[in-house]
Amino acid sequence: MKSLPEPTNTPLRGGARLNWGVLAPGSIASHWVASVHANTDQRVVAVASRTLSRAQEFAAAQGIEQAYGSYEQLVADPRVDAVYIAAPHSEHRKLALLVIAAGKHVIVEKPIALNPAEAQDIVEAARTAGVFAMEAMWTRFLPQMTVVEQLLTAGDLGDVLSVTADFGTRFPFDPESRAFNPALGGGALLDLGVYPAWFAHFVLGAPSAVTATGSLASTGVDAQSAVILDYESDAQAAFTTSLLVSTPIAATINGTLGRVEFPGPFMGPSSFRVTTADREVIDWVEPTGFKWGEGLCYQAVAMAQYIADGLTEAPWHTLDDTLEIMAVLDSARRQLGSL
Ligand SMILES: NC(=O)c1ccc[n+]([C@@H]2O[C@H](COP(=O)([O-])OP(=O)(O)OC[C@H]3O[C@@H](n4cnc5c(N)ncnc54)[C@H](OP(=O)(O)O)[C@@H]3O)[C@@H](O)[C@H]2O)c1
Numbered sequence: 001m002k003s004l005p006e007p008t009n010t011p012l013r014g015g016a017r018l019n020w021g022v023l024a025p026g027s028i029a030s031h032w033v034a035s036v037h038a039n040t041d042q043r044v045v046a047v048a049s050r051t052l053s054r055a056q057e058f059a060a061a062q063g064i065e066q067a068y069g070s071y072e073q074l075v076a077d078p079r080v081d082a083v084y085i086a087a088p089h090s091e092h093r094k095l096a097l098l099v100i101a102a103g104k105h106v107i108v109e110k111p112i113a114l115n116p117a118e119a120q121d122i123v124e125a126a127r128t129a130g131v132f133a134m135e136a137m138w139t140r141f142l143p144q145m146t147v148v149e150q151l152l153t154a155g156d157l158g159d160v161l162s163v164t165a166d167f168g169t170r171f172p173f174d175p176e177s178r179a180f181n182p183a184l185g186g187g188a189l190l191d192l193g194v195y196p197a198w199f200a201h202f203v204l205g206a207p208s209a210v211t212a213t214g215s216l217a218s219t220g221v222d223a224q225s226a227v228i229l230d231y232e233s234d235a236q237a238a239f240t241t242s243l244l245v246s247t248p249i250a251a252t253i254n255g256t257l258g259r260v261e262f263p264g265p266f267m268g269p270s271s272f273r274v275t276t277a278d279r280e281v282i283d284w285v286e287p288t289g290f291k292w293g294e295g296l297c298y299q300a301v302a303m304a305q306y307i308a309d310g311l312t313e314a315p316w317h318t319l320d321d322t323l324e325i326m327a328v329l330d331s332a333r334r335q336l337g338s339l
Helices: 027-039 052-062 071-075 089-101 116-129 143-154 188-204 292-308 319-336
Strands: 019-023 043-048 066-068 082-085 105-108 133-135 160-168 209-216 222-230 236-242 251-255 258-262 272-276 281-284
Touching: 019 027, 019 071, 027 043, 027 052, 027 292, 043 052, 043 071, 052 066, 066 071, 071 089, 082 089, 082 292, 089 105, 089 116, 105 292, 116 133, 116 319, 133 319, 143 188, 143 258, 143 272, 160 188, 188 222, 188 236, 188 251, 188 319, 209 319, 222 319
Parallel strands: 019 043, 019 082, 043 066, 082 105, 105 133, 160 236
Antiparallel strands: 160 251, 209 222, 222 236, 251 258, 258 272, 272 281
């Protein structure tokens, strides 16, 4: 292997364009809109909060024309083609069904819902309505993952038998917060573990067995865990996640002909190293210099192009992929007794 393939991500400018609406203008919504407006031709034309003044403040700060004081008003706006849902996980199912019932395309922050049954409701509603739907697994759409995908597809790493990944972030303990409150879908696995679970699925697909161990916070949600995934191919993946400590967010893919190493954080725009079985080292350097949330825009341009092409799911992160990853997280949560 002398060189690495070129990225195949959708170009950030010059392609299909959508008018977007944003539901729930919290922390990630501000990063998402800033990234989309700074780096793409997509335009957010409306934002809705449960509180009109919050929507108005967000609209003024982000250069959005229309602010609404209810989510229902935004989904009724005929100018809005597609809606980004950025509420806590506990609200995802309800809001996704609201958007789909209004006949609009939808992208739902990760994790798509609290459990497989909720996720299935969203998937069925979207497929029945014929609208585009996807979980906002933005990592899949970053340039680095399009390069890794080509290495995997070409068999350049040989038989991949081992995958590792971690994602821990220390959250100050607050029983009411999104991280620790079971009513808001708290717990490390749903919030952070979804990334390493996605990474393992990206490389190896759905596992045949899930084994999890870990600890709970005093609120009853999973605070920290280690999860082992076994596959029919005899491959294994191991991932850890934590609300108690911040980890490197590193990831590796280990094959008989070579390995890929992300020093971290792999879930945002990042560089990686390939080491072949005969010790050749090739570094792929992230070309944009984007830091973390600046890369949230890639999924939006991909989605706009998919819709222009008449698709209702993202081939790079299908609704079945989402359901399979949700099944892994749910199995791990059940083994831990997470609420
Ligand atoms: N992609 C990423 O890198 C990333 C990073 C962080 C979070 N996320 C995901 O984004 C989602 C939101 O996280 P966040 O950190 O942005 O949360 P946040 O700052 O707490 O904002 C969530 C917003 O949701 C709205 N909301 C609706 N129902 C709510 C309820 N019952 N309780 C609290 N807020 C409610 C609120 O807006 P209004 O009341 O104004 O409508 C609130 O501002 C989560 O699902 C999380 O997993 C993704």
